[in-house]
Structure formats: C-alpha cells, structure tokens
Amino acid sequence: MKVGIIGGGSVGLLSGSYLANDHEVTVYVRRAEQKTMINDYGLVLDQCSESIRVNALLVNEMVSEDLLIVCVKQQHIDNILPIIQQTNYHTPVIFLQNGMGHIDKLHRTGQPIMVGTVEHGALRRDNITVQHTGEGIIRLAALYTSDSPLRELTSKLNQPAFPFVFSADWKQMLHEKLLINTVINPLTALFDVANGQLLENSYLQQLASVLCREAATALNMDFNAAWDSVQQVIRNTKKNVSSMLKDIREDRGTEIDSITGYLMQISTNPIPNTEFIYRSIKAIETKKGLYP
Ligand SMILES: NC(=O)C1=CN([C@@H]2O[C@H](COP(=O)(O)OP(=O)(O)OC[C@H]3O[C@@H](n4cnc5c(N)ncnc54)[C@H](OP(=O)(O)O)[C@@H]3O)[C@@H](O)[C@H]2O)C=CC1
Numbered sequence: 033m034k035v036g037i038i039g040g041g042s043v044g045l046l047s048g049s050y051l052a053n054d055h056e057v058t059v060y061v062r063r064a065e066q067k068t069m070i071n072d073y074g075l076v077l078d079q080c081s082e083s084i085r086v087n088a089l090l091v092n093e094m095v096s097e098d099l100l101i102v103c104v105k106q107q108h109i110d111n112i113l114p115i116i117q118q119t120n121y122h123t124p125v126i127f128l129q130n131g132m133g134h135i136d137k138l139h140r141t142g143q144p145i146m147v148g149t150v151e152h153g154a155l156r157r158d159n160i161t162v163q164h165t166g167e168g169i170i171r172l173a174a175l176y177t178s179d180s181p182l183r184e185l186t187s188k189l190n191q192p193a194f195p196f197v198f199s200a201d202w203k204q205m206l207h208e209k210l211l212i213n214t215v216i217n218p219l220t221a222l223f224d225v226a227n228g229q230l231l232e233n234s235y236l237q238q239l240a241s242v243l244c245r246e247a248a249t250a251l252n253m254d255f256n257a258a259w260d261s262v263q264q265v266i267r268n269t270k271k272n273v274s275s276m277l278k279d280i281r282e283d284r285g286t287e288i289d290s291i292t293g294y295l296m297q298i299s300t301n302p303i304p305n306t307e308f309i310y311r312s313i314k315a316i317e318t319k320k321g322l323y324p
C-alpha cells in the first residue's frame with residue numbers, strides 16, 4: 033500500500049520505520065529541513081544499523097495515498113483536518129492521538145476514519161532518528177463507519193515486529209488508554225520523572241493510585257482492573273519520558289485539555305485530585321508563557 037504518515041515526530045518516524053518493511057511510505061512534514069534530511073538520509077531506527085528508505089514531502093504537497101496515518105499532537109489536529117478534507121474521499125484515515133479532544137472534530141472529514149491507541153514508547157532524537165523506547169502494540173477501531181474493510185486494513189498493517197490489533201469498540205478502547213494517560217502523563221510531567229518512578233517512589237505511587245481511582249469512577253471502570261493495567265504500562269515503559277513531560281521540557285503546550293480536561297467534562301462525580309493536577313499543569317504552561 034501507499035501509506036502517508038502526517039507528522040514526522042516520535043510516533044510518525046517510529047511507524048514509518050516499521051511500515052516501510054511492507055509498504056511504500058511517505059512522511060508528510062511541515063519543515064523543509066526535515067523533508068530534505070529524510071529524502072537524503074532515510075530514517076534511522078535506533079536498533080538498526082542501516083537507514084530505512086522512505087519518501088518525504090511537505091504537508092501541503094500531498095499526493096494520492098491508499099491510507100493516511102495522522103501522527104501530530106491534539107493541538108495540531110485543526111491544522112491537518114482541512115488538508116485531509118481535500119484528499120480522496122475514499123482514502124481511509126487513521127488518527128493516533130492520545131486523549132479524546134479530536135473525536136468530535138472527525139465527523140467533518142468525509143473519509144472512512146479509524147482511531148487508534150499507541151502502546152509503544154517512541155522518542156525522536158533528531159529529524160530522522162527515532163528510538164523505540166517501549167515495545168507495545170497499536171490498537172485500531174472504526175469510527176462512525178462499517179467495520180469490515182477497516183478490519184482488513186488493520187491486518188495489512190500488522191507485522192510481528194510492529195503489531196496492529198483491531199478493536200470492535202472505539203470508545204472503550206480510547207477510554208482504557210485515556211485512563212492510563214490521565215494517571216501517567218500529568219504526574220510524570222509535574223514531577224519531571226520517567227514513567228517507572230510512579231511505582232518506585234511510594235509517594236508518587238499513592239498519587240497515581242488516587243488519580244486512577246477517580247478516573248475509573250468517571251469512566252465507569254473497575255478500579256482494580258484499571259490499576260493493574262496502569263501498573264503494567266508503567267512497568268513496560270519504565271524508562272520512557274511521557275509525551276506530556278517531553279512537551280513541558282521543550283516548552284510546548286501539552287495535551288492536558290484532551291486528556292484530564294476531557295475526564296473533568298464527562299465526570300458526574302467530584303474528582304478533586306484530578307482537578308488539582310489539571311490546574312497544576314495549566315499553571316506550568318501559563319508560567320512558561322504558552323498562552324497569550
Ligand atoms: N511518543 C510516544 O511515546 C507516544 C505518543 N503518543 C501520542 O501520539 C501523538 C503524537 O505524539 P508524538 O509523536 O510523541 O509527538 P511529537 O511532538 O514527537 O510529533 C508531532 C509531530 O507533528 C508535527 N506537526 C505538527 N503540526 C504539523 C503540521 N501542520 N503539518 C505536519 N506536521 C506537523 C511536528 O512537526 P515539527 O517536528 O516540525 O514540530 C512533529 O514532528 C500524540 O497524541 C501523543 O500523545 C501516544 C503514545 C506514546
């Protein structure tokens with residue numbers, strides 16, 4: 033398949049590196065410098081000695097693709113949607129963002145849409161190099177559309193070294209990931225720690241457990257099962273710098289509104305610790321001058 037990946041960041045470069053094994057990959061970027069480097073040198077996946085040949089184009093140079101995979105952050109989705117709307121009406125589009133902020137916007141696109149959750153850890157080192165910091169899977173589910181062609185698409189993407197799995201229920205899939213992100217992302221960002229510290233430091237573990245309980249209540253999930261899965265992800269990604277901590281370290285806005293903010297919107301019970309954490313991240317963003 034001709035696969036277009038929009039966004040040459042951590043998840044975009046990681047996905048491009050693996051999908052290039054079986055598909056003709058083009059990475060759509062917004063900086064001419066990154067386009068030139070990818071076309072000249074290919075992608076470098078930390079554990080491989082040879083570079084991986086893929087094409088790169090600027091996002092406004094989009095050509096016809098069999099599939100588009102959107103790997104920008106929540107805060108950049110609004111810039112990408114008009115570009116997608118101009119592409120072939122039949123081209124399926126996969127959105128891989130954490131959080132739920134994008135969901136209500138996606139009905140505006142006419143194409144068949146899938147949403148996905150990334151359970152890998154990925155860290156872009158430079159314009160062409162990405163480190164696979166935690167091995168996981170990508171789950172995909174169809175949104176507002178019939179399942180079967182997209183189920184087949186998922187199996188075309190699947191490969192042993194980089195698995196894709198189809199989920200029947202997009203909301204449950206996103207909510208399960210949301211719960212994990214409401215616990216891990218803001219705490220690691222506030223305390224400037226790698227994911228593993230949330231179990232190694234007993235005070236952080238208590239905070240994580242309290243946030244997990246509030247999120248499980250808000251999302252109608254069983255606390256024990258939720259806490260087990262949060263701990264499992266922390267162990268699997270213990271050396272990972274969460275995407276929210278990366279944003280804070282690099283003085284960029286975070287995805288807090290689409291993650292914790294969304295949970296506060298839908299919760300019918302008070303979730304005071306979650307609200308405290310939300311305001312704490314907003315306070316850091318404000319201190320850094322990220323709002324006008
Ligand atoms: N990294 C991880 O381990 C994980 C990430 N995720 C989720 O995946 C999503 C992507 O995260 P991640 O890859 O880490 O983010 P990054 O910040 O590493 O990458 C985002 C990329 O989007 C590019 N971009 C932004 N706007 C545009 C635009 N208009 N046109 C083209 N490209 C654009 C940025 O370009 P530029 O380089 O020029 O800034 C950047 O390369 C997020 O929702 C995140 O929460 C989920 C699980 C794990």
Ligand SMILES: CC(C)(CO)C(=O)C(=O)O
Nearest residue numbers: 130216269272273274275
């Ligand atoms: C699973 C986790 C927490 C891995 O770091 C993630 O999704 C992120 O960093 O955004």
